[in-house]
Amino acid sequence: MKPIDTISDEALRDENLRDQGLGETGTGKTLVIACGALAREVLAVIEMNALEHLTLTCLPAILHNEPTKIPAAVERAVTEHRADYDQILVAYGDCGTGGQLQTLCDRLGVTMIDAPHCYAFFDGMEVFTTRDEPTTFYLTDFLARQFDTFVWKPLGLDRYPDLLPMYFGNYEKLVYLAQTEDEGLTDVAREAAERLRLRFERRFTGYGDLGRFLVDSQRD
Amino acid sequence: MSDEEDDLILSELNDEELTEQMMDDLYDGLKEEIEEAVQILLDRNWTPYDILTKSLVAGMQIVGDDFRDGILFVPEVLRAAQAMKGGMAILKPLLVETGAPKMGKMVIGTVKGDIHDIGKNLVAMMMEGAGFEIIDLGINTEAENYIGTAEREGADIIGMSALLTTTMPYMKTVIESLSEQGLRDKYIVLCGGAPLNEEFGNAIGADAYCDDAAIAVETAKKLVAARHNQV
Known part of the structure; x- marks a missing residue:
């Protein structure tokens, strides 16, 4: 287990988070099992709020492209780490598992984020639900950086x-939900919208409900 | 594609070679070649129904099997579907004229709040290929539209599709609405979509959950046949 302040840039490279995830990082007795796509964001929340009771481990973000495999991967991680921690939090939304992840977390007695996707909890569930934008395609910081790997190439x-009209013909706009202020990344997201032939919009969300989910764990 | 294939002249192939070639071309998503081959078989006096079933549907069956086995992926399936659609566009009016066998009528749509139609379109196309008449309600379909259209058109099947965890519960709303109107037993209700599973299908009271387009066709055939046999 590595203290958070000793984590290397190499470990947080997107390609590593995508394919391997992240080993246990931190010294707290509450383990956060997160999607690799959330590693930087979870670490940022931990640092900003001095959440020393948390340790982070991440599953490979590429599971995002095969959601049916997420519940089994989460179950393996919970089983592997359960004995070493007082509490386990699962930093995933439903992520296309059709309720299977929630069913699993209920069975294992661990808490997950009550949201359909990461972009919903970055936006904040209440806001996201109120907006009700079925013709919007969302990117987060991670998905903007990894647009080719997670969107362009898997869709062929x-x-x-x-094939573009078959996939995106019913969409109207791409909304980049930004976790950080980064002009370069905004340009990357804007270019993604152009490639998908969608209108572009950027909304700064910060860490949204992810922040609240992690901060609230102090009270449990 | 090899030089040999580049030089292939479809009209010089005999019927057996041509249908084999069509299956290969479908697999490779070659729409223009499929359209050309369909026209050649029509010129050779094949019935539209035979062209559909012995080349296009048979070819898509292989595509579907290889997708299920993890050999082909979504982009390749969509390319094959585009090619089949090209052939179907030629055959469809002729199928009506020549009185091809009718398996039943299906109203299909993506549920309210959901705009994803790739899976729904694949199912509709394969059902059509199997002899079902399809009334495609498109995306963002409300319960009244499913039910009203099924009633008006005398459909046998209502098919619902969803890609989102947030929209799939609407299928239950449609089924409840059918029940409230005393119409639930009148229709076979099929559901499908990436986040769904059999357990969900059972929980909402659908007749069946269909994992993919080929399964939807088999399930529909089976349930329609069972219904016809009821006394």
Whole structure:
């Protein structure tokens, strides 16, 4: 287990978070099992709020592209780490598991985030639900950085650009929900919108309900 | 594609070679080649129904099997579907004229709040290929639209699709609405979509959850046949 302040840039490289996840980082007795796509954001919340009771480990973010595999991966992680911690938090939304992850967390007695996706809890569930934007495609900081790996290539748009209308013909805009102020990343997200032929909008969200979820764990 | 394939002249192939080639071309998502081959078989006096079932549907069956086995992925399936759609566009008016067998009528749509239609479109196309008449309600479909259209059109099946965890519960609303109107037993209700599973299908009271387009076709055939056999 590594203290958070000793974590290397290499460990937080997007490619590593995507394919391998992140080993246990921190010294707290509450373990956060998160999607690799949230590693930087969880660490930022821990640092900003001095949440020393938390330790973070991440599963490979690429599971995002095969949601049916998420519950089994979370179960393995909970089983592996349960004996070493007082409490386990699962920093995932439903993430396309069709309620399977919630059912699993209920069975294991661990808490997960009550939201359909990471972009919903960054936006804040109340706001996200009120907006009700079915024709909007969302990117977060991580998804903007990893647009090619998580969106463009898996959909085959690098090989078959003619499929674009089949995938995105019913969408109207791309909303980049920004966790950080980063002009370069905003340009990347804007370019993604252009490639998908969607209107672009940027909303700064910060860490939204993810922050509240982690901070509230102090009270449990 | 190899030079040999580049040089292939479809009209010079005999019927058996041509249908084999069509299955390969479908697999490779070659829409223009499929359209050309369909026209060649029509010129050879094949019935539209035979062209549909012996080349296009048979070819898509292979695509579906390889998708299920993890050999093909969504982009390749969509390319194959585009190619099949090209062939279907030629055959569809002719199928009506020549009185191809009718399996039943299905009203299909993506549920309210959801705009994802790739899976729904694949199911609709494969059902059509299997002889079902399809009334496609498109995306963002409300219960009244499913039920009203099914009633008006005398449908046998209501098919609902959803990609989002947040929209899939609406399927239950549609089924409850059917029940409230005393119409639940009148229709076979099928549901499908990436976040769904059999347990969900059972929980909302659907007749079946369909994991993919090929399963939807088999399930629909089975349930329609069972219904016809009821006394």
